[in-house]
Amino acid sequence: MIKGVITGDLVNSTNIAAEWRQAVVGALYKCAADFSPLTPINIEMYRGDSFQVVVGNPEYALTVAVAFRAKLRASTPEKKEMWDARVSVGIGDVSFESDNIVTSDGEAFRLSGRTLDTMGKKRLTISTPWCDFNKSIELVTRFADEVVSSWTAKQANVVYHSLMSPKTQKDMAVELGLSKQNFNSHWTSAKVQLILDYLEYYKTLIVKYNQL
Secondary structure (H helix, E strand, C coil), X not given: CEEEEEEEEECCHHHCCHHHHHHHHHHHHHHHHHHCCCCCEEEEEECXXXXXXXXXXXXXXXXXXXXXXXXXXXXXXXXXXXXXXEEEEEEEECCECCCCXXXXXXXXHHHHHXXXXXXXXXXXXXXXXXXXXXXXXXXHHHHHHXXXXXXXXXXXHHHHHHHHCCCCHHHHHHHCCCCHHHHHHHHHHCCHHXXXXXXXXXXXXXXXXXXX
C-alpha cells in the first residue's frame, strides 16, 4: 500500500536548552494529533533529535510535513533561535510496518531516509518512485522551502491554522485573537495562498501517478 513517510531532524538541536526540550517534542506530537482527523498519522522520536512519521494517506504527507515545520516555528519562544526541522517526505510502498516506526521498512521509508541523509542544507524534500513526478515537484519545492524558512513565529502560527482548518480568514483571526488587519498582514507576508496552491499541486500529482 502506498503511504507517506516523513523523516526529520531538528535544526541546531544542540542549541535548544534542556528546559525547552519537552516543549519541542510536545509541538511535534501536538501537530500529529491536530492533523490526525485528516489522515492516519503515527509519529516516533529517535536519537533524541530525530523523528519519523507514517502518513496513511500520501496525498496529505506534504501538508503534514509543512505543518510540522510551521508548528515548530510558531512554538519558538521569544528571543530564541527559531525552531525548525529538516524534513524528507518519501512516497511509496510500506512492506513492513511494526509497532516501532523506526524498525518498519518499505520503499517509502528508504526514500525518505536516504534523501534526508543527502539533502544538505535543504529543509524540505520529496522523493517518490516516479522520476517525472520528482522532476515536476523539485523546483517548486525549493521555492516553497525558501518561503517556509523565512516565516516568523506569528506568520507560522497563521499558516499552521490555515493548513489545519477550513475556516474563513475572519474566523481564524478571531480564533487567534488577531485583528483582521494583522491576520491579513501575516497571511500575505507568509505567502499562505502560494503554499496552499503548492500543496494542491502536489496532491494532483499524487493522484495522477498513484493511478498509473
